[in-house]
Amino acid sequence: MRPGLSVELPFCLRQVKKAFWIHTNGEVWEVKVKTYMAKPEEIKREWYLIDAKGKTLGRLASEIAKILRGKHKPIYTPHLDCGDYVVVINADKIKVTGKKLTDKIYYRHSGYMGGLKEIPLQRMLAEHPERVIELAVKGMLPKNRLGRKMFKKLKVYAGEEHPHQAQKPKKLEI
Structure with a gap:
């Protein structure tokens, strides 16, 4: 998130421990974060x-x-x-x-x-x-x-x- 830009997350998103990306227009997108495991x-x-x-x-x-x-x-x-x-x-x-x-x-x-x-x-x-x-x-x-x-x-x-x-x-x- 850019400095100075504050977006209030909905209550349901504040409780979940996942990565989210917040667009400047206020849209919230979930980002899939996966740890890489080598084979x-x-x-x-x-x-x-x-x-x-x-x-x-x-x-x-x-x-x-x-x-x-x-x-x-x-x-x-x-x-x-x-x-x-x-x-x-x-x-x-x-x-x-x-x-x-x-x-x-x-x-x-x-x-x-x-x-x-x-x-x-x-x-x-x-x-x-x-x-x-x-x-x-x-x-x-x-x-x-x-x-x-x-x-x-x-x-x-x-x-x-x-x-x-x-x-x-x-x-x-x-």
């Missing part, structure tokens, strides 16, 4: 290549999670996997802020009594640099069947080389 056959998957060299871990992980979920696409549908494939290279050259290198600890448990293992970030980066990015992204995805399916589209490599050249991934700057 599985409409979803097209892209491949993206991200260089993690010098990038902050959390900021990088949140962008990767957004691409894996498909939130960057206009056809995003929450109950479908609309995301794209992401290839991350140079995982061993990521950056962390503050004292996280020594203070951040990853925990895992064997299931037996006294089986709690603690691994500091510094040692994890030295032994398994891919796992650091994988765990950060996994924590930002849904904790259900769909989240596990999205996580499988993430490919992380410590060095510059990766076996996904045939998919022709698009380089993505973050």
